[in-house]
Amino acid sequence: MTRKPRIVVKRFDQTKAFAGKRDEVLAAGFGLGSLVRELRDDHGPVQQDYEGGSLVLGYGSPVYDIMNPRPAGTIIVGKRVCLLYGAILEKWKSLGGREWDIPVTDEKGFNDFYEGRYVEFQKNVIVWQKLTEARALHGPILYRWVDLLKNQAAGKFIGYPTSDIGSTAGNDGWWLQCGDGAAIVLDGSSQQAFSVHGRQFTAWGEQNYERGPLGYPTTQVELSETLNSSQDFENGTIVGQGNSTKILYQNHTMGKRLIAGHVGSNMELIIQADGYWSFKTHTHTSGFFGDNFTNLAWITLPSKEGPNKADIIYFKTEGHVGGTTSPDSRDEDFSIGGKDDRIAANWKQIRNAEGYFKLRASVAPADVISGIFEAAIVAFGVVVGAIFAAKASEKGVKAEPYVEPDGSGGGVVLPSR
Template sequence: MRVGLARADRRRSHGTYRSKVVGTLAALLVLPIAAGLTTAGTATAAPVPALTAPVATQNQGGATVGKVEWLSERRVALWINSPSMGIPIQVQVLLARDWNVTPTASFPSVWMLDGLRATDIENGWTAETDAESFYADKNVNVILPVGGQSSFYADWLKPDNGVFYQWETFLTKELPSILENDWRTTQTRGVVGLSMGGTAAMALTARNPGFFKFAASLSGILTTTSLGMPQAIGYAMNDAGQFDSTAMWGPPSNPAWAAHDPYSIADKLKGVSLYVSSGSGTTGPYDQPSLVPGVSTNYAGMGLEILARLTSQTFATKLNTLGIPAQINYRPSGTHSWPYWQFELHQLWPQLANAIGTDVEKPLCGASGAIGATAAANTWIGDCVTSEYSVAGGLAQDFRNGRIYWTSGTGANPVAGRIAGEYMNNGAAAGPLGFPTTPELGTPDGRGRYNHFQKGSIYWTPQTGAHAVSGPILDEWSRQGWEGGPLGYPVAAAIATPGKAGNVQGFEIGAMYNSDNGTYAVMGMIMAKYGEQGWEGGWLGFPKSNEGVVKDNGRFTEFDGGNIYWSPASGAWTVANGPIFDGWKSVGYEAGKIGFPISDKFDIPGGVQQNFQFGWITVIGDKTEVHQ
């Protein structure tokens, strides 16, 4: 099982939009279709104002990468500090098929634009379609901007909803140099967008001549200034995030609307390989039929797709008038929903590949020897996409859904999905973990997956993500029962403790510390109390024991500077080494006459005091007294 295929955060379908305009349009447009009119008419565009310069000041680069996180063996997330937007923007990249086979090569790119309800979690193309698997054997870097709900990937006139969208500047001025300099991406690009992204694909291509060699609109709104369309877009943007379309391009009379209208600026698309598609809105193979013939239960998706068809037809007519060739694919059925856009992604690939100069079909490859036997035993990994290549004293081979590593000492083992991403974050075979020694296996509790490596392990669950555990922390965690022990699964990577020599790693129920004292777990309410005292940087220092069990189901942990005791009746409190602890010891600790502590020590005139369940201890000068 490839853990990267688990999609716990998979969210919306564009066919579920519930805007007022969708409801109105669906009601108006469903009746003629139900009556048998399966071909929509052509809309008439409003008069076109003169094309104006971009409405926002362009920022010429200056972006920096703030964070890089590998999500699989060939999928990486970049958090890019955007000068124009003033916030980090996530961009995910699916690396080209031959990225590892030919480490000096650079590759053309395909940019995949999301729809109106884009989220800050993940681009819809990887969340809702097979794009990751589809592109695994393609020799292109796939660029997936994340976020931009209702943005139309444009530079807005003013901020709205707490953000100031400057997507055109980010995509065309700030992002390219990072992709070219750090991620072996050439300046040969294609763009594919659905719905809002389809509109943007055509607009960005026309507004930035030469930037894209190929542009595809799948169910895009391609006449944004025709009668009623600014109002319809405004309703939809309000429904998707409560955004105000006037913050984007002003009122409909503002020239910025025409400056971003694919129909209005279609003449700028000469020389670009174009692909335009839409369904008809009627029930298709991926829709649930309603009781009305030709009408699916996806009423909103039906209305939206009819709008896409109408505007696409108008746009295609304009292209024909201008003598600009385009591949037009009007499907006889289908609503505004992801299965149709996945279908179109496969359909358009040959044209896209030819436009950007890459091979349409993957080269022949085969898996043999130990790697071939492992691939045959793990059919989930799919077909090979490369031949074998050398890595860090061993061999590797890429498959559609993962990678198999081999050395003579470890044999051949697959690593994939989020576990592979964490492996890459740790340097893969050249890093501290070394080569895998097991395939991906399931944990006994059924929650997680793991791979063991020469010098550590990586564990994953949908709730915790994938994290490596190694060295003394792994040894102690395994001694305590792995994920079935008191700490549960890891929730973070091990890090150096600040200001003191040691390491700490977070787990579900606490943390494991490694220092000169040894390796010990701190958990639960004791962990919370430890944090209040400043962790290892506070007066308690590092732990000196694991959690021990005392009377009444109580717990305690020893530290350099003292102890933390907890019980259900008393809560968690510190007892510092010294006279108070010695006085408590003299009366039998928690099992003695004054029981568990119920406070930390505090100052009193001339000394300090600490309260217990059935008494208190005072230290005044050099005199310690136990009171009951």
């Protein structure tokens, strides 16, 4: 009968490991100094604090193998004693020491121009450079920063962090500052981190960063062969060309052609992520008599009163087209525009919205037209917002705000399709 070989598991001797690490450090010429404090568990030391540094029991796998990036769990590190000292040691202690995270490596150097240093932990990495304080990094922001560090020869590195990772103003993302003109930003909804720097960072800041109409970055800064730069954000793109910087906001175009009797209108409504809008109409009549007309467009916004309610923004042009018996032109064109902050505030909900359009035409006098129009609006619902009116006259077109006669507020019932 063949006997199975006996498996012998060698127990990690913490006392010997700490003594061996201390001898190794001293042999390398590192001055630990006198022992100040020792923390122990049932198996021996877990932390020895000396005047010049600390020896700490480490184990597990690093959150991120910095020099050869691999996901956590792919590198298994057994128990070992790690050396921490200087600014990185003080940062680790200030965060809670072993209660915060367990070290996996000794302090190492990046071997870069900045002479940076780091220590890897199970869930975090603490980095330090002589001109900045030690900072703790983790998650996608850490991965992005390391990627930029490795590409510093290509001019992509944005510097060492000058802040800890903190929440963004809206508490839905995370932010790491790197100097005065760069940051790595994480969108909480997508869990993707991108760096913003240079002219893109300046222009984004002028629009109130992620709280502004551009939202979070969605790509890295891209450089063309002519050294022009561009970076996409949730609601637009910042483009650098020569000495100028442009912001190209997302826009949404809605339009329709409607016919009322022998009057037809082409309407186009464009809304933009920063709140600007334009409303263009072309109206034509084929009738014998002239007609007065009203072109109306509106979009609905989410209401605080509930899912079955909506706030509405109206846009309107009105005027006169001549018929066979009229000396006036059979065609009338209008183009009005403005800005409504509610569009920017609700952009994510309305950027693909379907617009609503109405055409009213009549040979009746203007005051009858106005009465019919106002009656139609009241029958439609209680309106919140402003109607922008453009009225034709012999002297041209004037855009002016139009407020509902009842002056009511709140939401309105969504219109039927």
